[in-house]
Amino acid sequence: MLDQDLLHQRQQRRPSPGNRGLADAEQLGRRLLAEFIRELIVAGTNEALAAVRVRGLNGGRPSTITPELIRAARDMLPNPDTSIESIAKLLGVSAGTLYNHIPYLRELRTSRGFVHVQRQHLSVRFSSG
Known part of the structure; x- marks a missing residue:
């Protein structure tokens, strides 16, 4: 039922x-x-x-990188003996953080010529020689 x-x-x-x-x-x-x-x-x-x-x-999330760290990374970039990973490790950030905050980083590392980074601006000059 x-x-x-x-x-x-x-x-x-x-x-x-x-x-x-x-x-x-x-x-x-x-x-x-x-x-x-x-x-x-x-x-x-x-x-x-x-x-x-x-x-x-x-x-x-708060950013881990400061303008001082970016300046320090830019100062180390022209040296071809240092890798992005070693610079990032030395500064206590990830390599991805450096790539995100330094827009021309890929061009710096892939160029074969002398690289001059202007500190005042985010421009890069390439010269072969």
Whole structure:
């Protein structure tokens, strides 16, 4: 008897051709509500991030490299005997950090000529000889 009651309840909940439109409308309503809630969450998150930026803070992990470390790395770069990995290890950062913070680093290491790095600017002059 209990199994017949459960079966009867399931059949009543199952959408039939007569109440199919009602089930579709309910599903659409749920989707619209979920989308609206998501938009509220995104808007609140963006407002909070903007407020943090106004205070001068930035999200994410703090940078491990300082301008002094970048200058020290640039001073070591012209020496062809030192590798990027050894410079990074000496300075206590990863090689990827150096590549991220010194934009012309790949060109410096792949050039075969003399490299002159200007300290004031991020420009590089190549001369063969």
